[in-house]
Amino acid sequence: MGEIAIRDFTNALANGEDPRSVRGVCYISKEANEDYIELPSHDECLKDKNKYIDLFDHFYQNNDPINANGLCQQIDSRYLIQNPPCDYLDEKEMDYIADFKYVRELHPYHVPEGKVKCLETVKFSIQTHHGCWGECNFCAIGVHQGRTIRTRSEANILKEAKEFTTYKDFKGIISDVGGPTANMYGYECGKKLKKGTCDDIRCVDFDRLCKVMKVDHSRHLKLLQNIRKVPGIKKAFLASGLRYDFISADKKHGYEYLKELVNHHISGQMKVAPEHTSDRVLKLMGKPGKEPLIEFKKMYDRLNKEAGKQQFLTYYLIAAHPGCEEKDMHELKHFTKHELKMNPEQAQVFTPTPGTYSSVMYYTELDPVTRKKIFVEKDTKRKEKQKDIVIDKSYYQRRKSGGASFQS
Numbered sequence: 001m002g003e004i005a006i007r008d009f010t011n012a013l014a015n016g017e018d019p020r021s022v023r024g025v026c027y028i029s030k031e032a033n034e035d036y037i038e039l040p041s042h043d044e045c046l047k048d049k050n051k052y053i054d055l056f057d058h059f060y061q062n063n064d065p066i067n068a069n070g071l072c073q074q075i076d077s078r079y080l081i082q083n084p085p086c087d088y089l090d091e092k093e094m095d096y097i098a099d100f101k102y103v104r105e106l107h108p109y110h111v112p113e114g115k116v117k118c119l120e121t122v123k124f125s126i127q128t129h130h131g132c133w134g135e136c137n138f139c140a141i142g143v144h145q146g147r148t149i150r151t152r153s154e155a156n157i158l159k160e161a162k163e164f165t166t167y168k169d170f171k172g173i174i175s176d177v178g179g180p181t182a183n184m185y186g187y188e189c190g191k192k193l194k195k196g197t198c199d200d201i202r203c204v205d206f207d208r209l210c211k212v213m214k215v216d217h218s219r220h221l222k223l224l225q226n227i228r229k230v231p232g233i234k235k236a237f238l239a240s241g242l243r244y245d246f247i248s249a250d251k252k253h254g255y256e257y258l259k260e261l262v263n264h265h266i267s268g269q270m271k272v273a274p275e276h277t278s279d280r281v282l283k284l285m286g287k288p289g290k291e292p293l294i295e296f297k298k299m300y301d302r303l304n305k306e307a308g309k310q311q312f313l314t315y316y317l318i319a320a321h322p323g324c325e326e327k328d329m330h331e332l333k334h335f336t337k338h339e340l341k342m343n344p345e346q347a348q349v350f351t352p353t354p355g356t357y358s359s360v361m362y363y364t365e366l367d368p369v370t371r372k373k374i375f376v377e378k379d380t381k382r383k384e385k386q387k388d389i390v391i392d393k394s395y396y397q398r399r400k401s402g403g404a405s406f407q408s
């Protein structure tokens with residue numbers, strides 16, 4: 001997130017200063033910066049995939065403004081210099097930026113091209129925070145937004161909800177109250193806030209949640225309750241991703257939080273992202289194991305029954321992630337059928353996203369932790385085949401005939 005970098009960069013230009021000292025800036029230089037970590041050169045990386053993993057490890061670990069070093073890399077006869085990232089916005093600054101007078105409209109330049117459907121999804125949605133420490137290996141949010149949560153204040157968020165009611169086309173529905181992971185709002189690890197992200201361990205890794213991280217849904221719970229009290233708000237949905245494994249990790253508020261969501265903040269279905277159910281693939285993805293999913297589903301179903309509601313769970317699934325073979329997709333199909341009692345209607349074929357460990361796996365065909373060889377499906381047809389193993393094909397037939405829904 002470059003708000004502070006942009007401010008400092010433009011100030012430096014306006015004052016006639018050299019902008020190369022600004023944090024969050026990259027530039028080309030004839031020399032390396034001796035105070036920065038020198039990464040394996042571009043040439044070395046091309047020759048040795050392990051060097052490329054070394055490079056990515058440095059890039060990934062030097063991402064937190066509190067403890068990041070600057071980086072430099074030789075490319076041919078020049079160097080790419082990357083300054084340490086700019087500081088994170090604090091709560092006051094988050095509120096300040098959210099307070100700008102956004103028009104929530106399509107840019108006039110594009111109006112003649114007609115309506116943009118996706119604007120409807122985001123026009124009246126609220127972003128509660130930046131950052132994500134979930135570290136799913138296929139996702140770049142932890143790199144570009146950082147792994148520390150920065151929240152807006154409740155008062156500022158309620159002000160935005162109130163402002164929605166002044167728009168003529170607002171129908172009382174807030175499409176989303178969330179962030180990269182909705183239930184990371186309002187709490188953080190004290191150690192991380194003081195000293196920066198740990199290099200050697202992850203806050204959450206498969207089924208291990210760091211003991212220092214105290215998951216606490218109380219602030220998000222109170223926020224959702226107070227949004228409902230804003231005059232003119234009929235519904236405020238939670239459509240952002242939710243870490244279902246955190247619900248049971250929060251012994252004090254987890255159950256109450258999910259009950260609140262089931263009763264007030266779901267539009268008939270809740271989207272969760274297990275992505276897979278084979279432990280081997282899940283570990284490569286950096287996702288939790290299947291036990292928390294089973295536990296969550298039981299709690300979700302029970303709460304729906306108690307509330308007299310028929311709301312579903314929709315599962316995001318990925319086919320052909322590095323390490324995933326056809327036999328893993330059969331295992332996933334078996335699990336969805338017998339444990340989740342559903343036929344998936346959709347699955348996504350893995351797409352390598354820049355700045356992620358999964359892309360490093362895709363390119364190197366190595367597990368970046370053990371450095372052992374892994375299987376990577378690169379053939380387009382066989383990737384599709386992996387997807388077809390798990391999905392209910394009749395969904396597509398129904399979609400063609402206009403009758404398919406997204407529910408499972």
Ligand code: SF4
Pocket residue numbers: 189190191192196197198201202203204210211212213
């Ligand atoms: S102490 Fe634990 S929760 Fe805090 S940053 Fe390190 S790994 Fe994350």
